[in-house]
Amino acid sequence: MKHHENDTAIYREHTALTAVQIELIRRMSGCFGFIADFAHAHLLLYVKTRNPDVYMIMRHHKPHTFYSQVELPKVGSTVQAQMEPLVAYVFEKEKSIHGRREWRLGMTLDMYAYPIKEDNDVIGVITLETSKEYASGSNYYQTLDTVELLMQYSKRNIDMERFSPIFAGTGVVIADNKNRITYVNLSAKRIYRALGINHLLGARLPDREISAMLHRETFDSSRPFEKEIQIGDMILLQRDIKLEEAGILQRRILLLSDVTEVRKKEREIKIKTAVIQEIHHRVKNNLQTIASLLRLQGRRSKSPEVKAALQESTNRILSMAVAHEFLSQHDREEINVNEVTKGIIERVAPNMVDKDFVLTSKIEGPEVVLPSQNASNLAVIINELILNSIEHGFEGRSHGLIGLRTAIEEKGYLIELYDDGIGFPENFDIDKAKSLGLQIIKTLVQDDIGGSFEMKNAQGAHCILHIPVKNVGGE
DSSP states (O other): OOOOOHHHHHHHHHHOOOHHHHHHHHHHTTTTTHHHHHTTTTTEEEEOOOSTEEEEEEEEOOSSSSSSOOOOOTTTTEEGGGHHHHHHHHHHHOOEEEEEEEETTTEEEEEEEEEEEETTTTEEEEEEEOHHHHHTTTTTHHHHHHHHHHHHTTTTTOOOOOOOOOOOOEEEEEEESSSSSEEEEEHHHHHHHTTTTOOOTTTOTTTHHHHOOOOOEEEETEEEEEEEEEEEEEEEEEEEEEETTTTTEEEEEHHHHHHHOHHHHHHHHHHHHHHHHHHHHHHHHHHHHHHHHHHHHHHHHHOHHHHHHHHHHHHHHHHHHHHHHHHHSSSSSEEEEHHHHHHHHHHHGGSOOOOOOOOEEEEESSSOEEGGHHHHHHHHHHHHHHHHHIIIIITTTTTEEEEEEEEEEETTEEEEEESSSSSHHHHHHHTHHHHHHHHHHIIIIIIIIIEEEEEESSSSSEEEEEGGGGGGGGG
16 A cells, blocks of 8 residues: 555544544654664554554554664555454453564564553554563563553653664663662663672662762753763763653653763864864965965066966965865865855955956855865866956946856756856857866866866856766765
């Protein structure tokens, strides 16, 4: 059966559930992924179709906490009741059951099935399927007992941020309504052992011992239930989930992740990023110094050809400086084509036109972000195209428009730079053109960036670059 994205429409079309019942299941399903992770189990949600002997699977989740080769049935698929005897039992007897399911020859999973009740009606069945190793582990019943509480708890409008995924290696501790520990997984034992805390089961949560050893504690204001604590050289991320009924604690789940190495890597990346930004800043300053020297040289020259050549070189260098300035101000090694074009038009182009010339610009289309190794090349290409428009397109005019239009193509990006000038001369052939600027563009686009470009007239000159997707993002 075709899976529709609109769950409500599927429920209405294929089941006899009321709007209230559908909303209850929708609310609960926000917690299903977390429950699958927490129980190390595949989770499936079954509802009855209008034919009570046929069930429909409305949710499936594979846990993040262990690798599974099981191929779960598709959401929206149907199954005969007789093929799912444990699910049928729960629908009929209105109580949970534990059994086994053989997924394929030699692979059997322990299966736990629970009813979802709305008043006195069973409106759905949740199944959890886990390996024999987890199911036979000591105190797994504590996990399942907490899962049942979570299912009840998820019927309310709760903060789903608390129930974001759990990953392999996360320490899980369960404590009862008096904060006494009833379950500790291996990862949590390992973390606490590293802190010198060994006897956990039956003891109170070691909050006081942790506080006494605390070196640093950080709360994220957007996630008040989560804090980062540093004890010696170890940094732990702690998520504290309290399951309460009318303000009274029923169960407490503590999730611990050792993020020491992650934070160390983040610090290293931060330092490297700062160094790279500083290098770009210095490169920009050096390029501006070279441009100033060329400008001085140009003023001293009496030859108009030399003056023009030095001015062109100055503009090329200043365009590169704009690209490096952009990279020095951002912590990503990527270049935003739209921003760099805007920078060149605002800062470099005024050097190319007479004082009285009014140059306007228009930038439209989605942002195009390319890896930084293309930055200088792209800045030079944009500079050459703008220079071309000013030198040839606006001859004898007092004003002109230079525009940039971007688009995302199937195979990459389209970057179109255009003007509203007189356009290219008739019979213009780029392959025969002797202009240094056009030769630079051709070399950089085709050889360095690996793209292609075309030039055409359309109420002005248009140069269209095609940047292939393999070069997007530095792949």
